[in-house]
Amino acid sequence: MLHVFILEDDHDQQRHLKMMIEKISREISLTAVDFHLFNSTDQLKLNLPLSSKDNVYILDLEINGIKTAGLELSKLIRQHDELANIIFITVHDEFVYTTYKYRVSALDFIAKDRENIYEELKRDFIHIKNEIQSSNKEKFTYRIYSEVTKIPLDKICYFTTNTANYHSCIMYTTDNKEIQLNYNLHKIEKLNPHFFRAQRSYLINPxxxxxxxxxxxxIFFYNGSSCPISRRHEKALFKLITKRNNLNN
Structure with missing residues (x-):
């Protein structure tokens, strides 16, 4: 569920923002949105939720006559909630620079006096939806030297033995990248049963x-690449793909 916190001291604009986001939610198929409406920074401070990527804060900069009230609050929010998205909506364009000075990593800064607020909000919520979906996907974790990296499983086509170093392998991704890993196929297969041994030197993503x-x-992949499969593994792969297709239908 997406939790939307709206800080706006004008009740009409507050309701208008809520109605726009409700309409956007229907259009982009956000099935569950929970709204929290506030007209003062003190109210919102007392109701800050647990840190979550599902939190979205829509803040007016000027609250009750204080032009930087929203910015000041955003610093507190960011300290409390590193994962949330923050969107500013205001008539004060001169504070754009200040937003970055405060280093709150705002997703967007939307001017009230423009006619494209709805379109900009929709763009922002599409981005938020995509980010949440991406973060919820199962990932393959690997290490290159001291750096740990994660990649969604659906971004991997296959792995093949590195003929120059049999203690390593090469990962081929859906966007046609080749990444050398300091793991052999046996270790990857053991760590992640999602992958299928198509041939002695190939481990694929079904x-x-x-x-x-x-x-x-x-074997042909959706991105146009291909790899061999041994005769003795064809039947097992066929059963696996058939089962997957039946579950998806």
Whole structure:
């Protein structure tokens, strides 16, 4: 569920923002949105939620005559909630620079006196939805030297043995990148059962398989790449893909 916190001291504008976001939610299929409306910074301070990527703060800069009240509050919010998205809506364009000076990592800064508030909010909520969906996807974690990296499983096509170093392998991604990993296929297979051993030197992601050519013993992926499959593994792969397709239908 998405939790939207609106800080606006004008009740009409507060209701208007809520109605716009409700309409946007329907248009982009956000099935659950929980609204929290505030007309003072003190009210919102007393109702700050637990830190979450599902929190969205829409703040007016000027509250009860204090032009920087929203900015001051945003610093507190960011200290309390590093994962949330913050959107400023105000007539004070001169505070754009100040927003970045306060280093609150605001997602957007929307001027009230423009006619495209709805379009800009919609763009922001599409971005938020995509970010949440991406973060919720199951990921493959790997280490390159001291850096730990995570990549969604659905971004991986296959792994193949590195012929120059049999203690490592090469990961091929859906956007045609080649990433060398300091793991052999056996270790990856053991750590993540999602992948399928298509051939001695190939470990594939079944969810990225578009077609299997059983005559030529070749797997084709959605991104256009391909790899071989051994005869003895074809039947197991066919069952796996069939089961996946049945679950998705």
């Amino acid at each position: 969810s990225q398989v578009r077609q299997v050519d059983f005559l030529n013993h070749t």
